[in-house]
Amino acid sequence: MLGEPRIEVDSCESTQALLDVSMPEGALAVADHQTAGRGRLGRSWEAPPGTALLCSLLLKPPQERAAPELSLVAGVAVADTLERSTGLAIQLKWPNDVMLRRRKVAGCLAEAYDDAVVLGIGVNVNQRSEQLPERAGSLRSLTGREWDRGELLASLLTDLELRYTEWLGNGLDAVYEGLAPRDFLRGRQVSVNGTSGVAVKIDRDGKLEIAVGHGEVVKVASGEVVYER
Known part of the structure; x- marks a missing residue:
């Protein structure tokens, strides 16, 4: 308990x-x-x-x-x-x-x-x-x-x-x-550990998916997020 x-x-x-x-x-x-x-x-x-x-x-x-x-x-x-x-x-x-x-x-x-x-x-x-x-x-x-x-x-x-x-x-x-x-970041412009793009989603492993352009999606396991307000 x-x-x-x-x-x-x-x-x-x-x-x-x-x-x-x-x-x-x-x-x-x-x-x-x-x-x-x-x-x-x-x-x-x-x-x-x-x-x-x-x-x-x-x-x-x-x-x-x-x-x-x-x-x-x-x-x-x-x-x-x-x-x-x-x-x-x-x-x-x-x-x-x-x-x-x-x-x-x-x-x-x-x-x-x-x-x-x-x-x-x-x-x-x-x-x-x-x-x-x-x-x-x-x-x-x-x-x-x-x-x-x-x-x-x-x-x-x-x-x-x-x-x-x-x-x-x-x-x-x-x-x-x-x-x-x-998911607060979804659809926002973000930058994490030098990776910049649009936050797609938090995946089922807890990673943040970021679309960086040209159809490429990068998964980030941890880091400090800077986002467009």
Whole structure:
């Protein structure tokens, strides 16, 4: 069961650091505030105390499952939760961002170790617009109301357990129906790792397909996306 045992703290450097691979699968760390929250590519994740949903989960998938796919699996679960809660359409920006009204409201970070993956999830919940980075949004700033972070976490754990179980059984293909229709980059001009073109889709292996011209499509496994807004 995801979410047990649970570690809850008022403040920490990062919830990722509160979990150890010796703990049982499903262990959860939650914080009201992070002083050194981590995003992809070494970026920081900052939010005023008590405004964001900040958590990490310890997962132990079998080696035949590709751990990097967990960022996409988690993104689908976050989108499920936020769509059901807000009634608004949620999109997923490959490889790990969750978008609402063209603004990033959440991110997922899967860090792989020898026998485990620590999955970090951050959701901007009750920040005001002036408390957010450029091009980011929060549920509050985009819906005009405050949200209960505890209720969102409970819903997220339920959705994540479902999507994780599906993924364990049949890989990314099992959650693809929750991924492909939410593809934020599809049809946009993008550049990833020096490859530029039009984003075609996220394929069933979690790679981003980019049409680079003359009928050629390049598949990118990871990287930083620059896209035409």
